[in-house]
Amino acid sequence: xxxxxxxxxxxxxxxxxxxxxxxxxxxxxxxxxxxxxxxxxxxxxxxxxxxxxxxxxxxxxxxxxxxxxxxxxxxxxxxxxxxxxxxxxxxxxxxxxxxxxxxxxxxxxxxxxxxxxxxxxxxxxxxxxxxxxxxxxxxxxxxxxxxxxxxxxxxxxxxxxxxxxxxxxxxxxxxxxxxxxxxxxxxxxxxxxxxxxxxxxxxxxxxxxxxxxxxxxxxxxxxxxxxxxxxxxxxxxxxxxxxxxxxxxxxxxxxxxxxxxxxxxxxxxxxxxxxxxxxxxxxxxxxxxxxxxxxxxxxxxxxxxxxxxxxxxxxxxxxxxxxxxxxxxxxxxxxxxxxxxxxxxxxxxxxxxxxxxxxxxxxxxxxxxxxxxxxxxxxxxxxxxxxxxxxxxxxxxxxxxxxxxxxxxxxxxxxxxxxxxxxxxxxxxxxxxxxxxxxxxxxxxxxxxxxxxxxxxxxxxxx
Amino acid sequence: xxxxxxxxxxxxxxxxxxxxxxxxxxxxxxxxxxxxxxxxxxxxxxxxxxxxxxxxxxxxxxxxxxxxxxxxxxxxxxxxxxxxxxxxxxxxxxxxxxxxxxxxxxxxxxxxxxxxxxxxxxxxxxxxxxxxxxxxxxxxxxxxxxxxxxxxxxxxxxxxxxxxxxxxxxxxxxxxxxxxxxxxxxxxxxxxxxxxxxxxxxxxxxxxxxxxxxxxxxxxxxxxxxxxxxxxxxxxxxxxxxxxxxxxxxxxxxxxxxxxxxxxxxxxxxxxxxxxxxxxxxxxxxxxxxxxxxxxxxxxxxxxxxxxxxxxxxxxxxxxxxxxxxxxxxxxxxxxxxxxxxxxxxxxxxxxxxxxxxxxxxxxxxxxxxxxxxxxxxxxxxxxxxxx
Numbered sequence: 001x002x003x004x005x006x007x008x009x010x011x012x013x014x015x016x017x018x019x020x021x022x023x024x025x026x027x028x029x030x031x032x033x034x035x036x037x038x039x040x041x042x043x044x045x046x047x048x049x050x051x052x053x054x055x056x057x058x059x060x061x062x063x064x065x066x067x068x069x070x071x072x073x074x075x076x077x078x079x080x081x082x083x084x085x086x087x088x089x090x091x092x093x094x095x096x097x098x099x100x101x102x103x104x105x106x107x108x109x110x111x112x113x114x115x116x117x118x119x120x121x122x123x124x125x126x127x128x129x130x131x132x133x134x135x136x137x138x139x140x141x142x143x144x145x146x147x148x149x150x151x152x153x154x155x156x157x158x159x160x161x162x163x164x165x166x167x168x169x170x171x172x173x174x175x176x177x178x179x180x181x182x183x184x185x186x187x188x189x190x191x192x193x194x195x196x197x198x199x200x201x202x203x204x205x206x207x208x209x210x211x212x213x214x215x216x217x218x219x220x221x222x223x224x225x226x227x228x229x230x231x232x233x234x235x236x237x238x239x240x241x242x243x244x245x246x247x248x249x250x251x252x253x254x255x256x257x258x259x260x261x262x263x264x265x266x267x268x269x270x271x272x273x274x275x276x277x278x279x280x281x282x283x284x285x286x287x288x289x290x291x292x293x294x295x296x297x298x299x300x301x302x303x304x305x306x307x308x309x310x311x312x313x314x315x316x317x318x319x320x321x322x323x324x325x326x327x328x329x330x331x332x333x334x335x336x337x338x339x340x341x342x343x344x345x346x347x348x349x350x351x352x353x354x355x356x357x358x359x360x361x362x363x364x365x366x367x368x369x370x371x372x373x374x375x376x377x378x379x380x381x382x383x384x385x386x387x388x389x390x391x392x393x394x395x396x397x398x399x400x401x402x403x404x405x406x407x408x409x410x411x412x413x414x415x416x417x418x419x420x421x422x423x424x425x426x427x428x429x430x431x432x433x434x435x436x437x438x439x440x441x442x443x444x445x446x447x448x449x450x451x452x453x454x455x456x457x458x459x460x461x462x463x
Numbered sequence: 464x465x466x467x468x469x470x471x472x473x474x475x476x477x478x479x480x481x482x483x484x485x486x487x488x489x490x491x492x493x494x495x496x497x498x499x500x501x502x503x504x505x506x507x508x509x510x511x512x513x514x515x516x517x518x519x520x521x522x523x524x525x526x527x528x529x530x531x532x533x534x535x536x537x538x539x540x541x542x543x544x545x546x547x548x549x550x551x552x553x554x555x556x557x558x559x560x561x562x563x564x565x566x567x568x569x570x571x572x573x574x575x576x577x578x579x580x581x582x583x584x585x586x587x588x589x590x591x592x593x594x595x596x597x598x599x600x601x602x603x604x605x606x607x608x609x610x611x612x613x614x615x616x617x618x619x620x621x622x623x624x625x626x627x628x629x630x631x632x633x634x635x636x637x638x639x640x641x642x643x644x645x646x647x648x649x650x651x652x653x654x655x656x657x658x659x660x661x662x663x664x665x666x667x668x669x670x671x672x673x674x675x676x677x678x679x680x681x682x683x684x685x686x687x688x689x690x691x692x693x694x695x696x697x698x699x700x701x702x703x704x705x706x707x708x709x710x711x712x713x714x715x716x717x718x719x720x721x722x723x724x725x726x727x728x729x730x731x732x733x734x735x736x737x738x739x740x741x742x743x744x745x746x747x748x749x750x751x752x753x754x755x756x757x758x759x760x761x762x763x764x765x766x767x768x769x770x771x772x773x774x775x776x777x778x779x780x781x782x783x784x785x786x787x788x789x790x791x792x793x794x795x796x797x798x799x800x801x802x803x804x805x806x807x808x809x810x811x812x813x814x815x816x817x818x819x820x821x822x823x824x825x826x827x828x829x830x831x832x833x834x835x836x837x838x839x840x841x842x843x844x845x846x847x848x849x850x851x
Contacts, residue, residue: 433581442596
């Protein structure tokens with residue numbers, strides 16, 4: 001596989017940036033990705049959703065006094081808004097000239113998990129997502145502070161129920177276990193005491209805030225230090241711990257390159273991460289530029305997002321309905337803004353099961369035949385003939401008409417498969433024989449059939 | 464396969480006829496002449512098999528004149544009959560013919576023949592005319608109309624890669640590389656190492672178990688046993704699996720497999736000897752197996768290639784040509800030799816002129832064996848009379 005294409009897939013969601021990486025070189029491409037502008041406007045889909053605490057309270061009142069039917073309607077309406085938000089996000093991933101920021105937003109969103117299902121307020125989910133966008137390449141420590149103080153997070157991890165004399169440990173535990181140090185690097189007492197420090201951190205206007213009457217101002221001992229610590233001091237202490245850089249560097253390596261990164265690499269980049277004070281840009285630049293030079297293609301099973309966006313990009317499907325993509329991702333076990341639990345998607349082998357692989361192949365078959373991913377009722381004059389059919393989509397595949405069969409196979413495999421071998425080559429030459437005429441009328445369909453076969457291989461599932 | 468979802472047209476489908484689209488409704492009411500579950504088995508000879516050295520006009524002086532280096536002598540050929548005889552490696556073809564189970568259809572081809580492997584296979588697989596480009600196979604179109612909902616095992620292709628013939632609007636067919644590996648993954652599989660990349664290994668193992676219909680296939684395999692020893696060749700293995708699926712009542716309508724290596728531009732005698740032996744032994748074992756199981760009358764085997772080869776040799780081989788014989792075995796065919804012997808004195812640019820359009824053979828298979836009107840999938844040729 002062409003290494004620029006490989007890295008376009010790794011740093012984005014398709015092969016679309018391959019040319020830019022080749023032209024700019026990776027370091028420049030990264031620089032431009034870091035400074036590329038991004039959307040800060042509140043999306044229109046949130047126009048009718050409550051935003052301030054006051055609006056939210058009014059809404060809650062309204063809900064309480066509504067009869068069950070209106071209540072149901074309102075709930076369905078907000079669930080629809082959530083679907084729209086997912087589509088809004090996918091559109092960014094598809095259209096951004098430098099999608100690395102959205103790739104990082106998605107990484108963070110799978111690190112600091114918050115789901116709409118639990119939080120139930122779309123605006124807070126949006127705020128959470130937007131913090132991740134603004135700080136995508138920022139500082140891990142300051143991002144951790146912002147996120148733990150988001151309304152979405154205090155609700156998601158039940159800190160709204162964490163009060164003096166009625167402690168709820170959920171946020172305190174995940175802060176150490178999943179967000180920062182990782183299991184084995186703290187004690188149960190740290191969790192208990194941390195929960196006291198977090199008690200009273202509750203919903204606020206723009207972000208969470210401590211409430212005077214329910215906070216706990218006792219002195220606590222946290223990771224060896226004693227004092228009256230609140231969330232910011234607690235995070236400062238966490239970031240003094242020896243173990244702090246490794247959980248995140250391991251996750252970064254897993255998200256971008258290796259399903260199973262070696263502990264040496266984790267240690268190596270982790271030490272550097274500490275040295276640069278948990279700044280993301282230098283860490284990412286170091287990892288990407290050093291790993292770019294290595295032969296490590298095929299180390300990671302594609303997540304559903306890359307799988308489907310690469311496919312629609314290759315087929316140049318322009319008017320793909322993003323909501324369909326949202327639904328497809330859900331089927332594939334990657335429902336955005338809705339991970340199954342606070343641990344997030346584990347990725348790796350968990351992305352693929354027989355069922356998921358079959359769905360991938362079905363999607364490939366449909367799209368390669370110019371059919372959309374869902375079926376809809378087709379009405380014909382003959383009532384007997386009513387049946388569901390797939391709507392059609394325009395597809396076009398780029399390939400060089402000047403090539404012979406081997407050149408076309410090489411062109412496609414170079415941008416689609418991390419490796420190929422004699423057996424695959426033989427299969428592909430069965431589909432596109434040596435006397436294939438690239439200028440014949442049916443040539444395009446024949447190359448599409450080849451493409452279809454390529455994207456169903458096990459090799460295509462890896463980057 | 465769930466029989467209720469397949470309109471077998473054998474009268475078993477009555478309850479739901481009112482829900483059928485009109486064109487199938489008419490069929491559902493028709494009395495069937497076909498008895499029992501019928502299926503078709505295709506063996507595609509890839510590369511363009513040289514028909515003249517397969518079924519040989521050994522009494523034609525022109526044959527020897529035009530092929531000084533590769534003609535087979537009168538003493539070598541076997542089962543002589545009205546000027547034609549089989550290649551010596553095809554001794555069991557002769558046996559099947561003598562048993563009345565094999566029909567040879569001579570000079571099969573199509574108008575304006577294309578001599579590109581790629582294009583000619585496409586034509587055979589889509590049943591298009593020479594200047595028409597279709598993106599769905601003829602069997603795929605047939606299965607689209609015959610399967611009420613999509614039936615992943617209505618067609619089974621034994622090959623490493625999908626086959627255009629079976630490609631339709633709905634996924635009514637599957638491609639099976641190796642049915643013994645075609646099963647749900649179990650934990651014990653984790654110890655099997657396929658490559659040096661553990662992630663790739665993992666995906667490959669899943670890929671092996673993936674396909675709708677894998678369960679049906681496993682069930683059919685479990686219900687049947689191998690009662691006869693097949694030779695240890697690729698084609699034999701595929702035919703053995705097909706036999707087991709038929710015996711295990713998978714109830715697929717179409718099975719497809721292929722044998723490669725027929726592109727004999729050079730060294731033809733040795734290549735054909737070897738490859739015909741593989742074909743002959745595999746096919747005869749399959750035939751014997753089905754006969755023993757008393758299933759041969761329900762299974763129609765079709766052997767064909769995308770084109771024949773140039774009448775005049777090019778030295779030790781032959782170049783791409785046109786018409787060639789097609790073989791039909793079982794399915795209660797009449798066991799005849801159909802059509803005239805190849806006319807070597809009336810050639811088109813050095814190639815045989817076809818006399819039977821392959822689509823009329825397809826039409827006959829659909830009409831006579833599947834009780835299906837070939838016009839529904841765009842085959843307008845009349846069925847070949849006298850095949851069944």
